[in-house]
Structure formats: C-alpha cells, structure tokens
Amino acid sequence: MADKGLLLVLSGPSGVGKGTVKSAIVEHKVFPFEYSVSMTTRKPREGEVDGKDYYFVSREQFQQAVQDNQLLEYNEYVGNLYGTPLGPVKKMLAQGKDVLLEIDVNGARKVREQMPDGVFIFLTPPDLHTLRDRLEHRGTESEEVIRGRIAQARKEILVMQDYDYAVVNDTVANAVAHIKAIVDAEHVSVKRVIDDYRRMVQED
Amino acid sequence: MADKGLLLVLSGPSGVGKGTVKSAIVEHKVFPFEYSVSMTTRKPREGEVDGKDYYFVSREQFQQAVQDNQLLEYNEYVGNLYGTPLGPVKKMLAQGKDVLLEIDVNGARKVREQMPDGVFIFLTPPDLHTLRDRLEHRGTESEEVIRGRIAQARKEILVMQDYDYAVVNDTVANAVAHIKAIVDAEHVSVKRVIDDYRRMVQED
Structure with missing residues (x-):
C-alpha cells in the first residue's frame, strides 16, 4: 500500500556521533532514503555542482527564502548560512519516499514546529545511559564529576522529551539497528496507514 | 536502563493467523516474552498442570474474579469461560518483562480500556491490503464480490483504528519481522524511557 514517506530527523547533542551513524546507514544501505540538498551562502568548491551538492545562493536570496518560509530550518556556521529547503522535502514525502535529515537540536526543534508528523530520533551518549550505574557506584568518582554529569544529563533529558525515540x-x-527498527515500525503504525485504508474504501 | 516491560497485544479478525504468527515468534525466539497463564472453567485434561497450563477454577470462582476486576479480559467458548488474570501480567511488566497476549478483537478492546499503554498490534489479512489493486482491476471480479470485500474492509478498518500498528x-x-521491529522501536520510544531518565537525575 502506497503511503506518504517518513520525515526522519536524526539529532542529538553535539559530538554524539550523528554523522557517523548516518554514514553507516548510507554505507550499509540499512534502509532506503532520499537526501535533502541544503541551501548555502558558501561559495562552491572545486567540483561541487549546484542543485546536487548544495543550492548555492547569495545572502540576499537566502534571507528571502527565510522570509518566504521556504526553509525547514537553517543556521549560520563560520560566517555562512546553511538551510534545508522545504519544497523538495515535501515533494519527496508526497511521492512516498523517506527523507533523512541529520541536524543539530536547534534545527530539529524548528523542523518539529513545521512538520510535527516527522519521526524525531534523539541519539544519546552512552554516558547518559550509564549515569545510573555511575551514581550507584558513587565512591569511584569525585563529587564534582558526578555533579557535572548530572547537570549535563538534566539538560539533555529536557531536549530529549520533545523527541519520539531515544x-x-x-x-x-x-544505534543503526534501533533506527532501522524505528523506521520499519513507523511504516506500519496505524496513524500513518489508516487514512490510506479509509480512502481505499471510500473511493468506491 | 531498566524500564517497564511492554504489554504486547496481538489481535486481528478471526482466521487471520494470529496463532501461527505467535507460534513462529516462540519457535524462532524472535524476541523474549513472558506467557500469561489463562484462567478457565474448563476441566483439566490429562497431564495439564494447574498454574502452568491454566488456572483451573469453578464457574463461581471465575465470576468472583470478574466482579473483583481481577481479569484483564475474558470470554466464553464452547460453554467454558477463559480469561487473562491481571495480577501476574502487572507483576511481570513491573519486573521489566514483556508480556505477549494473543487474543480476539473483543478481548483486545477490553485490555485497551485497562492498559492503555499496551502496544496493540492488528494483524490484517492480505485481502484488505490488496483490496485497492482489486478495485483498480475491477473487471476481473464480480460487483457482488467487490461489494462484499469493501463491506468487510470497512468493518476491519473501524476496528484497526483503535490499534497502534497494522x-x-x-x-x-x-509479519514476524514487522512485529520484532515494533517491539524494538517501542523499547526506545521516549514516552517509555523518559520517566526512567528523569528519575535517574532526580534521585540525587
């Protein structure tokens, strides 16, 4: 049954390994997905193709796109603007293709506002996961280290609560195995397939 | 991280193959889960052990259990009552063990009322799934057959809409591969793990 594609948003704290996990998904062809080509004000490098590697635009064009709500999210990095164009993402989803975005937590929050039906996956550092064990074996770490870890964990949990999966x-x-399971499960979730079943019997 | 077990409810229309799918999960050890021992008014057969195969009780004891809300669901079959005791299920879930119930759609509806956090999986017949194709190649089937299929599909879709997965x-x-993915995904869903993360940092 043809259903709408899934918008998969892979995010998490800086340094958690989002890029490595995404590369593993690509390399091992864990599940098929479409790339979203980013828009940037950075100058093209040797060999980069407009519309394939990036949409290369001027700062004025970028700001116009922001004003026209044509970007799902954007940010500035080393003096250049980078953003995710909304139009191509919507088109791929409508064609039943899954789209994977690997973005930082601020970007993910903006995407959630515009695309609440997306599948938001928070990649957590194993530190957070093993924090309980560390707390239970308190003697082995200094109070200061423990306190720092707890403060950091509290921040991450606050962010995580707006996601679907941790x-x-x-x-x-x-991590890749869990993400594959999430994608498989979401494809058979009733909230995603029920409209298609309903249309099927009403079209008659 | 120790979290609460999942109550997995596998249901679907009569004849869809729930029992076969459950047997395949058991036989191939697709994922670990606990059995719920049913309560019944049926007489024990040769070799059946009370508390292992069934809890064998009198009709009066069974009706008392119903009155005391000790059964998650029950029904009558060929003059005997069969039900799922609530206590053992809750205990296994609290111990972090997943429990799989394979029951009919009426039973599943009663379970949903008492355990809304369960994972409700509706097994659909391939007929329903391929109904669209049949409709699109209308000429090959009689109007009557098509109409009958649509009426049946409408009923099943009404039931399916109260489930989490189809x-x-x-x-x-x-089917087994999808169910495995659902179990894996639900175990990392934020709504199930967030409380444990929160407790972890608040206990300090």
Whole structure:
C-alpha cells in the first residue's frame, strides 16, 4: 500500500556521533532514503555542482527564502548560512519516499514546529545511559564529576522529551539497528496507514 | 536502563493467523516474552498442570474474579469461560518483562480500556491490503464480490483504528519481522524511557 514517506530527523547533542551513524546507514544501505540538498551562502568548491551538492545562493536570496518560509530550518556556521529547503522535502514525502535529515537540536526543534508528523530520533551518549550505574557506584568518582554529569544529563533529558525515540549510541551497529527498527515500525503504525485504508474504501 | 516491560497485544479478525504468527515468534525466539497463564472453567485434561497450563477454577470462582476486576479480559467458548488474570501480567511488566497476549478483537478492546499503554498490534489479512489493486482491476471480479470485500474492509478498518500498528499477514516471516521491529522501536520510544531518565537525575 502506497503511503506518504517518513520525515526522519536524526539529532542529538553535539559530538554524539550523528554523522557517523548516518554514514553507516548510507554505507550499509540499512534502509532506503532520499537526501535533502541544503541551501548555502558558501561559495562552491572545486567540483561541487549546484542543485546536487548544495543550492548555492547569495545572502540576499537566502534571507528571502527565510522570509518566504521556504526553509525547514537553517543556521549560520563560520560566517555562512546553511538551510534545508522545504519544497523538495515535501515533494519527496508526497511521492512516498523517506527523507533523512541529520541536524543539530536547534534545527530539529524548528523542523518539529513545521512538520510535527516527522519521526524525531534523539541519539544519546552512552554516558547518559550509564549515569545510573555511575551514581550507584558513587565512591569511584569525585563529587564534582558526578555533579557535572548530572547537570549535563538534566539538560539533555529536557531536549530529549520533545523527541519520539531515544537511541543510545553505545556502538554504531546498535544505534543503526534501533533506527532501522524505528523506521520499519513507523511504516506500519496505524496513524500513518489508516487514512490510506479509509480512502481505499471510500473511493468506491 | 531498566524500564517497564511492554504489554504486547496481538489481535486481528478471526482466521487471520494470529496463532501461527505467535507460534513462529516462540519457535524462532524472535524476541523474549513472558506467557500469561489463562484462567478457565474448563476441566483439566490429562497431564495439564494447574498454574502452568491454566488456572483451573469453578464457574463461581471465575465470576468472583470478574466482579473483583481481577481479569484483564475474558470470554466464553464452547460453554467454558477463559480469561487473562491481571495480577501476574502487572507483576511481570513491573519486573521489566514483556508480556505477549494473543487474543480476539473483543478481548483486545477490553485490555485497551485497562492498559492503555499496551502496544496493540492488528494483524490484517492480505485481502484488505490488496483490496485497492482489486478495485483498480475491477473487471476481473464480480460487483457482488467487490461489494462484499469493501463491506468487510470497512468493518476491519473501524476496528484497526483503535490499534497502534497494522501488520499485514501476507507471509508469516514478514509479519514476524514487522512485529520484532515494533517491539524494538517501542523499547526506545521516549514516552517509555523518559520517566526512567528523569528519575535517574532526580534521585540525587
């Protein structure tokens, strides 16, 4: 049964390994998905193709796109603007293709506002996952280290609560396996397939 | 991280193959789960052990259990009552063990009322899934057959909408793979793990 594609948003704290996990999904062809080509004000490098590697635009064009709500999210990095164009993402989803975005937590929050039906996956550091064990074996770490870990964990949990899934990145293979299961499960979730079943019997 | 077990409810229309799918999960050890021992007014057969195969009780004891809300669901079959005791299920879930119930749609509806956090999986017949194709190639089937299929599909869709997942039983292997993915995904869903993360940082 043809259903709408899934918008998969892979995010998590800086340094958690989002890029590595995404690369593993691509390399091992864990599940098929479409790339979203980003828009940027950065100058093209040797060999980069407009519309394939990036949509290369001027700062004025970028700001116009922001004003026209044509970007799902954007941010500035080393003096250049980078953003995710909304139009191509919507088109791919309508064609039944899954789209994977690997973005930081601020970007993910903006995407959630515009696309609440997306599947939001928070990659958590194994530290957070094993914090309980550390707390239970308190004697082995200084109070200061423990306090710092707890403060950091509190921040991450506040972010995590707006996501659908929390995947521990203890090993890339484990994280990838969980993400594959999430994608498979979401494709058969009633909230995603029921409209298609309903249309089927009403079209008659 | 220790979280509460999942109550997995596998249901679907009569004849869809729930029992076969459950047997395949058991036989191939697809994922670990606990059995719920049913209560029944049926007389024990040769070799059946009370508390292992069934809890064998009198009709009066059974009706008392119903009155005391000790059964998650029950029904009558060929003059005997069969039910799922609530206490053992709650205990296994609290111990972090997943429990799988394979029951009919009426039973599943009663379970949903008492355990809304369960994972409700509707096994759909491939007929329903392929109904669209049949409609599109209308000429090959009589109007009457088509109308009958649509009426049946409408009924099944009404039931399905109260479930979390709709898994097509086209082959047992496919259905089992989807159910495994659902179990894996639900175990990392934020709504199930967030309380544990929160407790972890608040206990300090």
